[in-house]
Amino acid sequence: DSGVTQTPKHLITATGQRVTLRCSPRSGDLSVYWYQQSLDQGLQFLIQYYNGEERAKGNILERFSAQQFPDLHSELNLSSLELGDSALYFCASSVPQQGALNYGYTFGSGTRLTVV
């Protein structure tokens, strides 16, 4: 157990629908990152939150949005789903303090989204 919890583990939904993926970061970590990984592909950075605020944005579609709540858990919302959105979605969290040394990310086990 990495300490980063993602739910649900699996999700099957139809095209055009909307889903919400949830992530609880490791205790004490303020930064949350979302990544998308399509079959046999690398990790595509979507978005980062730091202590409730959006910090960095990657290749995130306008149909996708995220937020981080006061208790630091984060949700990734995917709407108007298309077949091509089928992928593994990973959440990661990292060292909290501003100016702290980087110790990399701790990843959750992912949510496998299948759009049919």
Add this chain to the structure above:
Amino acid sequence: GESVGLHLPTLSVQEGDNSIINCAYSNSASDYFIWYKQESGKGPQFIIDIRSNMDKRQGQRVTVLLNKTVKHLSLQIAATQPGDSAVYFCVSGGIKAAGNKLTFGGGTRVLVKP
């Protein structure tokens, strides 16, 4: 923008042999590097990291080498075992944590043959 790439997409290794996975990065400002291992259906796991003030770091059966002159990173796995079969990602970024987004390379798949 920064890119981190890998020379070989797939590496087949005989069990017991040593594995070497190579990676090139383009941002000379990167001063922190990590190797992650991702087994099928799981999230990436931290293996070893190295900061730019070092050129070599050893862990348990793994060694990371950093050549800042040519912006090259490698991961050596000694006595490769079946459990080492996975995709390996090299990652680069800044040594300061907050607000830092690490850049993942495309990954190298290591297949260990019995």
